[in-house]
Amino acid sequence: MFRNQIGPDDVVDVLRTFPLVQDPYGYGWVVEPAPRRQVAVELGTKDEFDAMSPEMIKGSASLLGIWWPPRRPRSRLVLMFVYNEDQLEWNTVLAIARAFAQRWKVVLDDHAGERWLVSPN
Secondary structure, three states, X not given: OOOOOOOHHHHHHHHOOOOEEOOOOOOEEEEEEEOOEEEEEEEEEOOOOOOOOHHHXXXXXXXXXXXXXXXXXXXXXXXXXXXXXXXHHHHHHHHHHHHHHOOOOXXXXXXXXXXXXXXXX
């Protein structure tokens, strides 16, 4: 069964096959599939959910099979990129999500109310 909490070592282990560069802000990791094309990966704990709306948390928890409230996911992993119909960045986000989906359930959310579980392949 899936663990519902991941840590920094888990993230590093999954991202080791991606082209990483230093996160200038020190919040996580940055995958750079091409020069000046970046996808940021941040790991947050249960106390760092402010960036996610209650609808996002509730919808994602539902897809993950977590009843919310009162239980909330203990951690969350966020993949961020500038949404501009960029196929390279989107393909990178999907590849990262699928890499994590090899080990844990993963939900992608488009910030417009659409969310879905990611298949590992």
